[in-house]
Amino acid sequence: MEETFDFAVIGGGAAGLAAAVAAAAYGDRTAVFEKNNAIGRKISASGNGRCNLMNSGTLKYFGDSVFALEVLRAFPQNALKAAWEDLGIRLCEESEGRMYPCTFQSATVTDAFKIRLKTAGVRIFLQCPVKELRKENSLFLLSTEQGTFRAERVLIACGGSASPKLGGSESGYELLQHFGHSILPPKPALCPLTTDSKSISGLSGIRVKGGVTLKDADDHILQKENGEILFTETGISGICVMQTARQAEPGTFIELNFAGRIFTDREKLVQALMRRQQNVSDFGPEVILSGILVPKLAYAVLKQAGTDMKGRKAGDLSTDEIRKIAEKCFGYRLTVTGNRGLEEAQVTVGGVNCSEFDPGTMESRRIRGLHAAGEVLNVDGDCGGFNLMFATASGILAGLNGRKVLPL
Ligand SMILES: Cc1cc2nc3c(=O)[nH]c(=O)nc-3n(C[C@H](O)[C@H](O)[C@H](O)COP(=O)(O)OP(=O)(O)OC[C@H]3O[C@@H](n4cnc5c(N)ncnc54)[C@H](O)[C@@H]3O)c2cc1C
Numbered sequence: 001m002e003e004t005f006d007f008a009v010i011g012g013g014a015a016g017l018a019a020a021v022a023a024a025a026y027g028d029r030t031a032v033f034e035k036n037n038a039i040g041r042k043i044s045a046s047g048n049g050r051c052n053l054m055n056s057g058t059l060k061y062f063g064d065s066v067f068a069l070e071v072l073r074a075f076p077q078n079a080l081k082a083a084w085e086d087l088g089i090r091l092c093e094e095s096e097g098r099m100y101p102c103t104f105q106s107a108t109v110t111d112a113f114k115i116r117l118k119t120a121g122v123r124i125f126l127q128c129p130v131k132e133l134r135k136e137n138s139l140f141l142l143s144t145e146q147g148t149f150r151a152e153r154v155l156i157a158c159g160g161s162a163s164p165k166l167g168g169s170e171s172g173y174e175l176l177q178h179f180g181h182s183i184l185p186p187k188p189a190l191c192p193l194t195t196d197s198k199s200i201s202g203l204s205g206i207r208v209k210g211g212v213t214l215k216d217a218d219d220h221i222l223q224k225e226n227g228e229i230l231f232t233e234t235g236i237s238g239i240c241v242m243q244t245a246r247q248a249e250p251g252t253f254i255e256l257n258f259a260g261r262i263f264t265d266r267e268k269l270v271q272a273l274m275r276r277q278q279n280v281s282d283f284g285p286e287v288i289l290s291g292i293l294v295p296k297l298a299y300a301v302l303k304q305a306g307t308d309m310k311g312r313k314a315g316d317l318s319t320d321e322i323r324k325i326a327e328k329c330f331g332y333r334l335t336v337t338g339n340r341g342l343e344e345a346q347v348t349v350g351g352v353n354c355s356e357f358d359p360g361t362m363e364s365r366r367i368r369g370l371h372a373a374g375e376v377l378n379v380d381g382d383c384g385g386f387n388l389m390f391a392t393a394s395g396i397l398a399g400l401n402g403r404k405v406l407p408l
Contacts (some may be wrong), residue, residue: 015374
């Protein structure tokens with residue numbers, strides 16, 4: 001016999017689980033359909049397993065950003081914090097408004113969801129991808145390998161295409177397209193960059209704190225970030241680098257500033273290098289940067305500065321050469337060739353056109369009872385908890401469907 005639910009959630013990620021909790025609090029017979037063998041795989045991976053759940057600061061969203069702000073006006077940060085606390089999760093705030101569970105373990109979040117869903121009697125169907133969704137009269141029909149299910153309301157919370165290993169797919173877009181919704185093509189955001197091989201040669205594995213400036217082909221600044229930069233086999237990574245991925249097209253440039261944290265301007269570095277030259281004059285030219293940069297990076301900087309190193313010593317460097325080295329310490333240049341793709345992206349740019357949904361209930365303006373929430377929508381946030389925050393806030397609104405939040 002086909003089972004009927006009041007509310008069927010497709011996708012057991014942050015958006016879907018938050019929605020199920022909110023709806024079940026009202027006694028809605030609720031089911032979650034998840035294609036993976038566990039719920040919350042992306043929650044588990046988030047924030048390096050620490051799970052940066054939300055952000056208390058200024059909202060930073062892209063894509064249909066106005067829609068994202070409307071969602072977070074309808075379910076603001078303080079309400080979200082209260083919802084986490086109601087679920088049993090105490091939050092701690094770190095730098096830049098980043099909020100984590102006080103345990104700093106993502107398992108705390110998935111466990112809290114599991115406990116609450118069980119208490120509320122929410123049915124969870126694992127390894128159960130929804131293959132087809134259609135509407136007959138007033139009921140939705142969900143086709144799965146475990147049977148066909150009926151529901152009065154359905155939430156598509158299938159996430160975006162980013163990170164397929166953790167469940168990312170185009171499935172949500174396809175289900176919504178079937179109902180006439182429009183999709184902006186998915187692209188990677190928050191993703192490591194690939195660069196020309198020459199400027200990263202021998203640097204893989206090196207981490208350095210510094211500034212990242214993204215420039216276009218005409219040398220105009222597109223974006224500036226600060227933080228930890230990680231050199232990889234194919235380019236660069238680190239949060240500050242990944243933040244540039246939505247704009248870093250092939251042919252743009254990245255300039256890395258390794259010296260700005262130590263020296264206020266280039267001239268101060270030139271003076272320091274000239275003093276240092278006297279102390280290390282009998283050593284290799286790259287030793288002039290010892291104490292500022294690790295040897296491999298110092299060598300790369302001298303190479304990019306065009307320093308002739310063959311058979312020479314630090315004491316042989318001219319003032320002009322030292323100036324060029326200082327210049328490269330403030331702007332080590334890499335040519336962007338692309339990024340590591342959706343495979344390694346944390347979030348998707350693009351997705352379902354938000355203007356086709358109501359930001360108060362996440363209900364489709366086309367199909368009554370059909371909702372969408374989370375990353376499947378054309379909203380992506382900065383690093384810092386903004387993506388999980390949008391996913392959970394929009395999920396809760398979908399679960400509530402215009403009702404007030406109700407603790408269990
Ligand atoms: C490595 C990594 C680290 C991250 N760190 C952070 C962070 O610290 N802070 C932050 O805010 N954001 C972070 N993000 C982004 C954040 O995790 C996501 O934006 C957020 O989890 C999206 O939630 P969602 O519920 O919309 O989608 P998802 O979490 O992707 O959930 C969708 C679920 O739907 C399932 N599904 C898809 N299609 C079907 C179908 N047809 N039938 C049944 N099930 C289906 C998928 O298997 C998946 O479980 C990170 C992402 C990654 C990959």
